[in-house]
Amino acid sequence: MRKDFLPFSPPFIGEEEISEVVDSLQSLWITTGPKTKRFEKEFGAYVDAPAALALSSCTAALHTALVAADIGPGDEVITTSMTFTATVAVIEHVGATPVLVDIEADTMNINPLLVADAVTASTKAVIAVHYAGHPCDMDALQAICDKHEILLIEDAAHSLPAKYKGRMIGSGKNPTAFSFYATKNLTTAEGGMLTGDPQMIERAAVISLHGMNRDA
Numbered sequence: 667m668r669k670d671f672l673p674f675s676p677p678f679i680g681e682e683e684i685s686e687v688v689d690s691l692q693s694l695w696i697t698t699g700p701k702t703k704r705f706e707k708e709f710g711a712y713v714d715a716p717a718a719l720a721l722s723s724c725t726a727a728l729h730t731a732l733v734a735a736d737i738g739p740g741d742e743v744i745t746t747s748m749t750f751t752a753t754v755a756v757i758e759h760v761g762a763t764p765v766l767v768d769i770e771a772d773t774m775n776i777n778p779l780l781v782a783d784a785v786t787a788s789t790k791a792v793i794a795v796h797y798a799g800h801p802c803d804m805d806a807l808q809a810i811c812d813k814h815e816i817l818l819i820e821d822a823a824h825s826l827p828a829k830y831k832g833r834m835i836g837s838g839k840n841p842t843a844f845s846f847y848a849t850k851n852l853t854t855a856e857g858g859m860l861t862g863d864p865q866m867i868e869r870a871a872v873i874s875l876h877g878m879n880r881d882a
């Protein structure tokens with residue numbers, strides 16, 4: 667009989683991680699600082715991202731991506747009915763209307779044919795979730811979004827690492843949100859990363875810092 671039955675994804679924490687945390691505490695720099703910058707650089711290089719911004723969660727990354735795109739009341743955002751609540755909650759956080767469409771039975775990812783049917787004059791974005799690490803049909807989704815001039819946001823909470831046609835998820839210009847929650851492949855306990863177009867990331871950085879463009 668196991669001592670702990672179904673533990674909640676215990677993380678693999680070794681001496682290296684423990685000494686980094688101790689080092690941060692002893693440096694007296696305990697908030698976003700040089701180690702976060704290093705993480706952004708190394709993470710960005712790993713997924714081949716044009717630019718990367720560390721945030722407090724994947725939820726914050728998705729929310730920031732919507733704010734950076736000026737999406738708000740009166741706008742519709744199409745997303746999948748098969749996801750964690752955060753993907754839909756962020757649409758409501760900005761006052762926009764979530765439009766849920768069904769999935770493909772084999773991949774459990776958003777069905778591009780249904781996305782095409784759901785587009786209206788109010789649609790401003792699609793949030794595609796690469797469910798359980800399986801990339802969405804990005805060629806089909808991108809074609810729909812390009813045709814209607816809609817932003818394609820990628821929820822990559824489950825997708826570190828994942829590749830679509832040889833390219834890392836996170837390597838493109840679309841805003842792409844990763845999660846480092848306790849149960850994820852790479853964890854920081856709580857945390858997230860937004861990758862994408864450098865200009866969008868620059869704006870997202872200002873939004874994430876209360877509208878300021880210079881930190882302490």
Ligand SMILES: Cc1ncc(COP(=O)(O)O)c(C=O)c1O
Binds near residue numbers: 844845
């Ligand atoms: C698909 C999906 N999107 C977003 C999130 C939110 O991630 P976070 O807890 O980092 O905000 C999760 C969390 O599990 C998720 O599974």
